[in-house]
Amino acid sequence: MTNRPQVRGVLFDIDETLVDLRAAMGTTLQGVSARELAHFTAADWDAYSHLFAADPQRHYDAYLAGHLGFADQRVLRVQHAREQTGLAPLDSDAARVWNEAYEEMLPLHFRAFDDVVPLLNELDARGIPYGAVSNNVHDYQRAKLDAAGLQRITVLVGTDTVGVAKPDPAIFLEGVRLLGTDPAQTLYIGDNLRVDAEGSAAAGLQGVWLDRAGSPSPVHQGGDAPAKGGYLTVRSLSEVAHLAAKQAAG
Ligand SMILES: [Mg+2]
Numbered sequence: 001m002t003n004r005p006q007v008r009g010v011l012f013d014i015d016e017t018l019v020d021l022r023a024a025m026g027t028t029l030q031g032v033s034a035r036e037l038a039h040f041t042a043a044d045w046d047a048y049s050h051l052f053a054a055d056p057q058r059h060y061d062a063y064l065a066g067h068l069g070f071a072d073q074r075v076l077r078v079q080h081a082r083e084q085t086g087l088a089p090l091d092s093d094a095a096r097v098w099n100e101a102y103e104e105m106l107p108l109h110f111r112a113f114d115d116v117v118p119l120l121n122e123l124d125a126r127g128i129p130y131g132a133v134s135n136n137v138h139d140y141q142r143a144k145l146d147a148a149g150l151q152r153i154t155v156l157v158g159t160d161t162v163g164v165a166k167p168d169p170a171i172f173l174e175g176v177r178l179l180g181t182d183p184a185q186t187l188y189i190g191d192n193l194r195v196d197a198e199g200s201a202a203a204g205l206q207g208v209w210l211d212r213a214g215s216p217s218p219v220h221q222g223g224d225a226p227a228k229g230g231y232l233t234v235r236s237l238s239e240v241a242h243l244a245a246k247q248a249a250g
Contacts, residue, residue: 004206007244009181010123010130011172011200012153013190014141017210017237018116018132019148022053024109029078032101037087044085051081064135064165071099078102110147113212115237120152122241131155133175133188135165135195155179166192167199176205189240197231207231208243 015021026049030037040048055077063073075095082089090098123130131153134141138158145153155178159165162174176183183204190196191210201207209231234240 005182005184007187007206008128008185009176009179010128010187010189010240010244011155011175011179011205012130012132012188013166013192013196013210014132014134014136014144016191016212017189017196018112018150018153019144020111020113022049023111024106025049025053027109028102028106031105032098048081048085051084052077056080064159070137070140071103074102075099107143107147110144112148112150113237116150119237119240120150123244124152126244128244129155129179129181131157131175131179133157133166133171135159166190166195167202169199169203172200172203172205187240187243189234189237193231197233201231206243208240209233210237211235 012018026045029049029052030045037044037048057076057080059068059073059076059080062068063070068076075090075098078098079089079095120130132141132145132155134157136158137160138156141158142156145151145156155175157171157175157178159171162170164170166172172188173183175188176186179186184206186205187208188196188200188203188205189208189210190200191212193209193211197207197209199207207230211233212235214235232243234243
């Protein structure tokens with residue numbers, strides 16, 4: 001039915017694909033401000049954590065574009081979450097203390113999703129190389145993978161590796177180069193439809209959208225994606241071994 005070339009390599013996004021960053025953020029946000037926000041209900045924490053993670057003001061994009069420092073984007077995100085939940089803004093000293101506490105606590109909560117290790121075991125068993133291409137800097141993501149127990153992912157490309165961020169094709173192609181595969185024979189899997197799935201497909205890889213939440217896929221699947229630059233959709237990484245196994249006969 002499809003004419004996808006056989007898969008000889010697999011590249012992954014990191015945050016929300018390999019590592020459950022949202023859960024780590026939520027636990028950390030609560031831990032850092034537990035005393036100050038002792039009056040928060042579970043619903044308050046949900047709303048606050050959701051605003052911080054969703055970043056509706058797109059401060060992380062401003063960081064990627066070089067307009068904000070990493071700590072600055074994080075502080076602006078929490079300030080927005082505070083404002084929206086009726087809290088006074090942190091002054092500069094309180095923001096610095098908050099950021100330091102957050103930075104210290106967050107890595108303690110980095111965990112790989114349950115479907116990651118079984119897939120990597122399967123890829124190892126088949127001799128298919130894999131790696132990660134991420135929109136954060138290399139050393140920060142190296143430490144994150146290690147903290148999440150994913151030391152075995154040795155190929156890692158960060159935004160500072162090639163000086164561009166996804167969806168620039170160059171960052172995907174650097175991952176492919178390090179794997180030693182052809183782009184057309186390499187899967188790229190990520191949770192961001194535009195940046196990961198469409199971006200990698202536009203760079204000539206086999207883009208795969210990891211839709212863990214199970215969005216109503218007919219809306220997205222192929223909706224505004226041209227057939228030529230199309231991507232595949234999976235709901236879990238456990239479906240990826242199947243994608244990599246297809247077309248084994250050519
Ligand atoms: Mg991601």
